[in-house]
Amino acid sequence: MIVAFSVAPSTDRADASVHDAVAEAVKIVRASGLPNRTSSMFTEIEGEWDEVMEVVKQATFAVAKYGSRVSLVLKADIRPGYSGELDGKIRRLETAIAEGKDS
Template sequence: MLFAFSIAPAGGGSDSVGDVVAEAVRVVRASGLPHETTSMFTTIESATWDEGMAVVKAAVEAVQARAPRVSLVLKADIRPGFDSGQLQAKVERVEEALGGGAPSAGGADGAPGATA
């Protein structure tokens, strides 16, 4: 099961939120779950709904400790029978469909968003 989420602090009096967002990423890294952090989202892979949501909740609470208001965007890929390795396997399936080329660095052809 994959969980992609973005946590944004608000009301802290600064446009820069990197230090506060780092608290959420620390929680994810400490969880020991496979994960990936990009400029817009962090994705974690967990075996169960409860395990994944516990990490998301703890990450929100870490940001909430430093900001008076928190926004959460969450997307989950719930796919029975695909228990592990999907963080990389989904991308590999798309790359294979593209002919095995190197991933693009953005733009119309390299923009993430669709699921495999």
Template sequence: MAKITMAFQVIPKVEESRIYPVVDEAIKVVAQSGLPYEVGPMETALEGEPDEIWQVIKDAMEACIKAGASRVMTNVKIDYVPQGSTINEKIAKYR
């Protein structure tokens, strides 16, 4: 399968004052993955092989739990193009 673009949003169940610090832990996992990514105001987009990205998302959810969340709701969007798809192709004209 070609590289895909997948965007995800973690919604940790924590007190309001802890939401950003917990989400920051999830973003650290993404940054350490080595995959191309883009953090947005509502979600983070990654590109790569599907199994690689799924692992990053699972690790990001676990990071939220380790940071104190009692639960994590996660929204995922996938863009599969058989020839491949990149984040840059989607947003370059807006930069």
């Protein structure tokens, strides 16, 4: 499965930045050893259900130290029997785009 998630603390400070909290979450994802990628808004991680959800749980708890509550947004692509889709989906998309270009 692939999970795309975003986790951030809520804080009452108007000038608060969440990058330190997000950095803690991303460190946990990267240390997991599972295939992953981080963009400006989401982190994607690929693996089996229990291992992926455990990483999301640990990342969420790490962020909780930075605020009084935590916001977690999660989207999952559950496709049993498939792996390598974190990159495979992108390759297929890029191929489709390239084949559709007018020359």
